[in-house]
Amino acid sequence: MDIKNRILERYSLLKKSSRIIADTVMDNPNQFLTKSAKELGEYTNTSAASIIRFCKQLGYKGLKEFQIDLAKSVVVDKKAPKSIDMIVKKDDSTDEVMTKLRVSLTQNLEDVSKTIDIKELNKAISLIGNAHSIYLEGIGASSFSAKDLFYKLIRSGRTIFYNDDIHIALERSYYSTAQDVMICFSYSGLTKEILLAVKQARKNGTPVIAVTRKATSPLSKLADVKLLLPKNELLLRVGAINSTFAEMFISNLLYLCTITNDLPKVKKEMEETSKLLSELKERND
Known part of the structure; x- marks a missing residue:
């Protein structure tokens, strides 16, 4: 499962600081590839501990493992600039599709309120x-x-x-x-x-x-x-x-x-x- 889908599936369970980090990853993934936990904490206005906790909440052992997986996603995106935003995957169950849609739309409405x-x-x-x-x-x-x-x-x-x-x-x-x-x-x-x-x-x-x-x-x-x-x-x-x-x-x-x-x-x-x-x-x- 790629990082974007990991974040979408777990988003509703994340606390405030982790949501801030998740939003920043989705908007600017390149910023997370080389920075240390301390630097990322400053970049996201959270903390180094919050960065490590966020990575573990996504199922990674730590920041380095998260960055390796993120780098793969970024490379894929660069190779496919005209990729289609599918949201769901071929083998997703109906329950998984419903969860992804619910989380995505919930976050979407929060984003709209912030953007207006x-x-x-x-x-x-x-x-x-x-x-x-x-x-x-x-x-x-x-x-x-x-x-x-x-x-x-x-x-x-x-x-x-x-x-x-x-x-x-x-x-x-x-x-x-x-x-x-x-x-x-x-x-x-x-x-x-x-x-x-x-x-x-x-x-x-x-x-x-x-x-x-x-x-x-x-x-x-x-x-x-x-x-x-x-x-x-x-x-x-x-x-x-x-x-x-x-x-x-x-x-x-x-x-x-x-x-x-x-x-x-x-x-x-x-x-x-x-x-x-x-x-x-x-x-x-």
Whole structure:
């Protein structure tokens, strides 16, 4: 079992200092290849004892054995820069798959909470709250979060636009104004269709909120407000799992924060729309 999977399987059992070390290993494995326990303790703001304890918690006798195994993983990564993030292995049992997914998603949500800049979030909430119309953009896996936010906000009485057909979405972006806001979901920040919509919005003076990974990208450079996702998933992956959950978390966060200032009105409108939809359901009386 490689070090990444060892860490994922044991992560929920680790204490605070060990989690800090685990996070640092996942982000910067090369830093752990040659440093002593004391140096790594200083690097991670923990201690030499915490480094040794972490290695033993992963099943190694000590730091040297850990570093040897880590070096093998780093070499494999360098030889396969376009490797696919599979998360699971061929012979994993259903119980192992469930454990890996649970640990991965739990850590993912913690990472999202740490990555989001509250000041940026407040800017986004203000823009959405004051916007005349809201334009939502997202394709592929990122369309799930955009569509979910669309369905939620439309029930709260907002004027909001979302189209699965990217051609229609692009045409609609032409009509955005400085009084509106555009919210774009794109983990990579590289999707051409999204970038075209953003560039049109910029021409129109429309503020742009980007929900994207924590990395420099064309989208992050164009956005007025950035709600950043943890960079914990390869762009080439077996399924957009962590990134989709992270985007959905932010989608729900934007929705809940947006309606908090007007809950009585939103509640009344939802009750009325629910009555309207009840006409579509069969009655048993």
